[in-house]
Amino acid sequence: MLYRTAGQFKTSYRADQALFPIKQDSFLLGIILICAWVVFPLTASEFTFQTILTPILIYSLAALGLNILTGFAGQLSLGTGAFMGVGAYACYKMITLMPWMNPVIAILLSGVFSAGVGVAFGIPSLRIKGFYLAIATLAAQFFLVWLFEKWSWLYNDNASGAIQVPNLDMFGLYVAGPQASSITQYYLVLIIVSLLTYVAINLTRGNLGRTWKATRDMDIAAELIGINLMKSKLTAFAVSSYIVGVSGALFVFMWRGAAEPNLFDIPLSFRVLFIAIIGGLGSIMGNYLGAILIVGLPVVLNTVPAALGIHIESALVEHLNIMIIGSLIIFFLIIEPHGLAQLWRLIREKLIIWPFPH
């Protein structure tokens, strides 16, 4: 009923190939965008910005990067956390070496460094496949985190071994550091995330995206029809690490404010992987759905006992959260192995043909 497609005729190939061939989809997207750009910033509190809105955006960007590599190009990676770290440290070094630099430019440039590192660690993917490659990306994970700790040049030789975000301003407005307001940071993150999502959607629909999908589905067959595997895999690593690196820079500069090397350790990688897989591999929208679930769930779980008037120790709540998240991951994998995006696709399909299912 809501998704009545009757009467929407396409008269050109261009219209048929459009991003949202059905009017209701663009309408829905419009509502979501209005919410994200106008409604949430007007109504949200400081707490909501810090615990829900900004982290969801940053995590979905990281998952988007991973999804390009794993979901679109089929190369399983467990080193996302470390690549986020490369982005964060690169951004920190640029900001401290060149304080006059525009923070947004620095954040966007920091992705270039992690793209370089990503390509270097992606080279083995030309020979190694499947789980062997997954373990190989763990080499990047452990090596880079070790490097963040031991290479004191990276954190300007300070005693704590952590990086601290200084106050940064853009046109007289603080955008990072202790003095920046959450709403500015939220808008900045939103702009970068929207931009990169738009780029990613178009990349995956174009020539490059098809090359990646062919590589994912069967790389030998792809090679036989004339796809240069080296180019395809390495571009996937580069684009993916770029996005992941930018999200890492945002993670530290727009949200955490400070970072120690172990922040980028393996739990972060897994968290991003959960988001990508629960959201749906090979889907752009899935990353957002997954991030909402994985970031939002602990917040909800923390408030439920208090709302019900039950007093539980915070340590117990934390452990219960881990258990519940673990079981939910299994639960979602069982009900829909292709992720939340597929779930939405099915619902949408049902809505379109409702109430006559034949």
Add this chain to the structure above:
Amino acid sequence: MELLNKIFIAPFVDMVAAPDFLMQVLWEGLVSGVLYSLIALGFVLIYRSSRIFNFAQGIMVVFAALTLVGLHEMGVPAWLSVFLTLAVMFGLAVSVERIVLRPLVGQPDIILFMATIGITLFLIGLGEIIFGGENKQMITKELGIPTGSTDFDILGGYVSFQHIDITAVAVAGLLVTSLLLFLNKTRMGRAIRALGDDHQAALSVGISLQTIWILVWFIAGIIALVTGIAWGSRAGVSFALEVIAYKALPVLMLGGLESIQGAIIGGLMIGMLEKMFEIYWGQPILGGNTESWFAYMLALVVLLFRPQGLFGEKIIERV
């Protein structure tokens, strides 16, 4: 020049100058290598019979050790708590098969892999709630494991062997031998290998997928308990043990995901080489703590030449 000397000459001079110290380093490496092998063995067993990359093996080690110690702390005699722990691991195997794996049969590998990460998180939470997060002492004395150490006169110096380590190596050897016998000589073992070769063919000759999966996860649980006891008596039992699971992954890569010999030889190699690298190269040149990544880099280099690991099945690809 200074650096080249540090890399290529000084370490070897040190080795020759103090052969007893080298022996000690190698022995320490061998013992950790044995434990890596044991964890890798659990991985390999499950991978061979179901093509599931079982990430939960590491946490199963922690969980088994915690259950054992926790039961003993509640006043259960040591021998009984071993049996009870085995029962718990059996229960775990059954529930994993029933709740998680059965609905996911035939899904892509990565989905099953994610499911085992889900199991890992669940077990971490459960273990923390039941047994608490603090470091516990392994009940070595109550289990009758000899403690203390013996010094041997070797190469003009002393090399000290902890009795716990000797026991661990012996038990691991015994476990591996019996496992190989079981896999190669018994009906069940053949069924496990058949399932690994071809699921559908195995099902069509009447091998029960469910039974075998439960059996395999139970065996992995037993291996986890043995590993937990051995490692726990060296370092105490806590969730910090979980990191050794990450040590078993490069072992798998190096040895090949399907190969039992690979797991053993790979584990021993990585154990000894990473210790040597840390002592002779890592600490003097790189600032130490290289053990966290050395094994991965080693495995990565080997894999560039042999993409299936040293002993893995040759990868044949068809379109």
